[in-house]
């Protein structure tokens with residue numbers, strides 16, 4: 001007992017003073033002082049001091065995982081997350097306990113732990129809000145720490161080249177500036193808890209079909225200005241400690257043994273100081289991967305365990321190279337604050353999590369259509385029927401390794417899994433009920449629910465209600481792609497039938513990607529709620545009733561149909577180069593060993609190059625359903641008075657006025673059209689501002705545009721260049737509504 005008290009006191013003191021390092025609790029007798037405990041030294045100096053004391057075995061032990069605990073082969077010191085590196089007690093080096101946490105900390109159910117399911121990442125990106133992004137990350141970091149983890153495996157920032165990608169919901173949309181900035185702030189928030197941040201999946205991992213074998217063919221310029229640019233920006237803001245290399249090949253080499261990506265770009269050009277870890281089973285070699293810049297194999301030690309030790313002993317991999325890998329991991333442990341602030345489990349602040357989740361959901365929901373002001377539901381609305389989408393009990397979440405378990409179990413019980421992998425890929429519904437939330441917001445009205453299984457019954461319920469709200473969803477998960485952006489035929493049919501019965505029909509979408517809307521002209525309103533998280537229904541009810549004025553704007557284009565995409569048909573792998581994750585009996589060790597051997601490559605050609613998202617539709621002159629940057633509000637805004645002062649940082653100033661009767665927040669966007677010589681798509685987002693305005697209020701807004709937002713990548717000189725010429729600077733409320741324009745020369 002006395003010893004326990006002494007330990008607690010010692011720990012408390014260490015945490016308070018922040019000067020004296022202690023090892024993690026399980027093996028802590030008394031806090032030890034090491035030369036590297038001195039927090040006045042730099043992380044690099046501290047790492048070097050440790051390395052001097054390390055044996056080769058200790059070094060190697062940091063460079064790989066120990067298996068996946070939930071598949072039962074991990075050592076007991078693992079906290080149950082997807083990844084784990086051993087501690088080195090002799091030297092006071094803590095374990096790195098990693099957990100997936102894209103939109104919240106995962107795998108709570110198995111461990112009997114609560115974690116907050118935030119709105120999914122693409123949803124939250126619709127807030128275009130660095131402050132919310134930071135809070136999003138800070139909450140995840142706090143809960144990781146509370147649950148005993150020290151590193152996130154979140155931070156997905158792959159640009160949406162292929163919106164049918166089953167992980168689109170985990171990413172931040174289609175523009176590198178927006179995605180990179182928001183992801184950077186998320187990771188900054190995570191790391192504010194002395195937790196190691198992560199960015200993934202590096203790089204060009206833009207579809208799930210055949211992700212372990214696909215070879216993404218893409219030009220250097222396209223890569224640098226799009227997918228890699230998002231990583232560069234996110235890294236610049238967050239200094240994330242980890243970057244996870246992806247499963248796919250890029251221009252021939254697997255991403256985790258691709259020296260261009262890992263060394264030339266990430267470590268040299270981006271000046272990344274942290275460590276590269278492989279996606280799970282994404283390591284395919286020892287010497288090649290080590291030379292290319294992979295620092296850590298996860299989750300196993302197939303290549304970076306004994307084979308790496310042997311490669312060092314035989315001289316194939318030098319001591320310096322091993323020290324470099326180890327240095328990156330150790331300096332990250334110091335730089336993140338993990339060494340000085342050991343993780344101590346605590347009960348998470350559930351209420352606090354709910355609050356943050358709701359605030360972010362309120363900013364994420366996008367009002368797409370609002371004919372004749374069907375919304376907000378006014379006091380003259382006496383009856384509302386909610387139809388379909390399990391809106392009586394919950395809201396859907398995205399699946400795969402990002403899955404945040406529903407507290408108390410899924411509100412819609414999933415079918416029993418037929419394989420271990422399938423248990424990762426079942427739709428879970430959070431217990432946030434749109435029916436109950438709307439009833440609470442509209443106590444004087446009759447708010448009811450019908451399932452929609454029988455469209456005729458739904459239509460007659462709709463007929464007798466003032467307003468009908470159909471809930472439609474599209475579930476997404478890692479390990480699969482959507483065959484199409486179309487909703488299921490049954491849902492489309494249900495919407496048509498209900499809309500025919502009641503002109504005041506509103507559709508609420510819970511999707512992780514854009515959806516096509518063949519019924520768009522027949523419904524009065526459309527609200528995109530995404531996968532809105534544990535307080536999603538409450539936020540949605542506030543938007544529907546006008547308690548909250550919607551502010552969200554799309555971080556991704558909604559095309560009219562699959563036919564308008566750069567690749568109208570999803571590029572599918574031949575069967576021999578595909579792993580079927582949900583095949584009955586599919587088990588992880590089997591899958592890992594197939595992956596390690598490397599599956600036969602198949603090709604995708606990203607010939608659309610720079611034309612990702614809105615840049616594609618602009619350049620190809622394709623009309624879209626809803627453009628990038630679009631979102632309605634219950635008030636209206638007017639733009640005027642643009643002035644542009646070019647310089648190292650160009651200042652773009654203009655006035656936004658709230659011309660309606662409600663307070664609101666406008667997301668004002670700034671785009672540039674480049675001179676022809678630049679060879680760029682018609683426009684590029686170069687900045688934005690969130691402008692809060694009272695009714696009738698005007699504000700002058702100034703958006704600083706640093707020069708790197710206007711440069712292009714020159715392959716010949718491998719550098720960024722500002723192309724001299726005339727630039728049109730355009731300002732407005734969406735990528736297709738830009739009333740202000742001024743031409744300036746650079």
Ligand code: BGC
Nearest residue numbers: 082100153200279280401478
């Ligand atoms: C996913 C990663 C994830 C890892 C660990 C992989 O299948 O691609 O995003 O972090 O598993 O769960």
